[in-house]
Amino acid sequence: MENLLWRNSKWGSKLVAMAIACVALVWVAIPFLWAFNNSIKTEADTFRQGAVIPFLQFTPSLDAWKFVLSDPQALNCLFSSALVGVGTTLFVLILGTPAAYSLARFEFKRMKSRDITLWFLSQRVLPPVVVLTPFYILLAELGLIDTWLGLILLYSTFNLAFCVVIMRDIFRDVSKEVEEAARIEGASLWQIFWMIAVPLSLDGLIVTAFIVFAFCWNEALFASAVTSQHAATMPAFILASRSTRGVDFNQAAVNTLVAIAPPVIMSFFVQRYLARGLSFGAVKG
Amino acid sequence: MAVIASAQSKAERGFKYALLAPAVIWVIGLTFFPIVAAVHFSFVNYVLGEGITGFVGFDNYVRVLTDGGFWYSIFITLVYVLVTVPIEVCAGFVLAWIITIGLPGKSFFRPILTAPLFTMEVAIGYLGVTLFTDQGGLVTTLLAAVGIHIEWLSTGAGGLAAAMILDMWIWTPFVFLMSLAGLSAIPNDIYDAAMLEASSHWEVFRHVALPLAWPVLTIAILLRIIEGMKSFGLPYALTSGGPGTSTQLFSIMADLTTIQFTDFGRGSAMGVLYLILVSVVITIFFKQMRKRIE
Structure with a gap:
């Protein structure tokens, strides 16, 4: 694209394009900068007018960071978030990847594999609040309220569709000739799946893992409904501290930065296939 | 030849269902059951700890x-x-x-x-x-x-x-x-x-x-x-x-x-x-x- 459209542009339209891009950049950056700037203020400085530029107008302090990161409840929630996120991701990949492969390669008697795939997708687009009651009661009956296992169970259910739909799409791109050649060499169906298709689809697995992890990390409705102390994740922690402690600017800023950092940082490394993954394979790219 | 082909397709059939079945069972158990349950619960009175305490119709x-x-x-x-x-x-x-x-x-x-x-x-x-x-x-x-x-x-x-x-x-x-x-x-x-x-x-x-x-x-x-x-x-x-x-x-x-x-x-x-x-x-x-x- 490098690029007739751009080269033939008039100076005016180039300037407008650049201006829009810069506005977008500032718009995206403001909450991050505001949070960062507040996170290094003392509580008194957060209320003082004119305390904007660190070192010049106020003395940076790590008090809020120290406070939040030494709060056992916050650390506990970070740990729960990580554990539930990783646990769900692994479980979803183990359960979903074989199903995705099966749907990518084979047809079935009663239903087209495309329709089975869409059937999987239906549970992802369902508003979760619809099944809040039955899931709450199910977990209560099983004694899984406020446990990591309970959350992993719930999140696996909501995210299985991601894995099945995305990985099916990726597997369809793996060349059939390679698999055919392996079959002639005497590889079993399982070997073809495990030793050829899966290694060739690593990019897709990584993107799937990232999307599933980010969803679990950020999920709030069930996290706040079915956890209280032990298994509370970061969203539940933030909602709870909002209602009990109110809002201290500097602590809110640290909480925010800690809570959003993992998926945001990961996203910088997972750019390929992102649109494809988030659109369930409907958008290539 | 036909025998080999049918043996192969039989293996294939077992394989494709074996890969797909766990995920399908999971979804039926944990998506369709809850939706049915949600519809059911909407017609009853449910008290936590006691369970369903009565059918209330469209109340x-x-x-x-x-x-x-x-x-x-x-x-x-x-x-x-x-x-x-x-x-x-x-x-x-x-x-x-x-x-x-x-x-x-x-x-x-x-x-x-x-x-x-x-x-x-x-x-x-x-x-x-x-x-x-x-x-x-x-x-x-x-x-x-x-x-x-x-x-x-x-x-x-x-x-x-x-x-x-x-x-x-x-x-x-x-x-x-x-x-x-x-x-x-x-x-x-x-x-x-x-x-x-x-x-x-x-x-x-x-x-x-x-x-x-x-x-x-x-x-x-x-x-x-x-x-x-x-x-x-x-x-x-x-x-x-x-x-x-x-x-x-x-x-x-x-x-x-x-x-x-x-x-x-x-x-x-x-x-x-x-x-x-x-x-x-x-x-x-x-x-x-x-x-x-x-």
């Missing part, structure tokens, strides 16, 4: 449908979606177009402009309090400096507006990312040819880029509507549903009914009614998806 539905709070929450959820989605779609698509036509620094802009998409909604809502509060919030202070005074978090309309602004911050990147993929999929020759024919960028945008990227944009719009109808964490963290119940979007209200007031019968009835409402959008979405995936 739960009557109580929900005659409750002004239910209709209000549906109304503001629809307003929320109808305001945020069109703005997000326009802004996201225009940004994607600007990057596509060759603005220098594409690989710099893309990851940064998509970063908000992966932030935690609850955290952004919480941070939003410090942006919109009238006690030294950034937005409030900046607007006051130019003489504009808006009561963001102390009024229902202001709270909703603040939530919508933050919603746009998080979700415009989604449309941007989708549109970028859609526009990049259009071959360069088409752009080049169009540029030679057309008299302005606007014409290429209007008559080439938009129609060719439209199928992708349709999927993005439908997914945004579906996700928007689920909005919970961001508005809840920002306003806690208040003042009063003025910013209780549907998911917030249903969550409070079910979990805080443990009114499971009414909560289920709300869920079922909402499912019927949302199924219109979901049906359209599935029709589009059927065309897009093979």
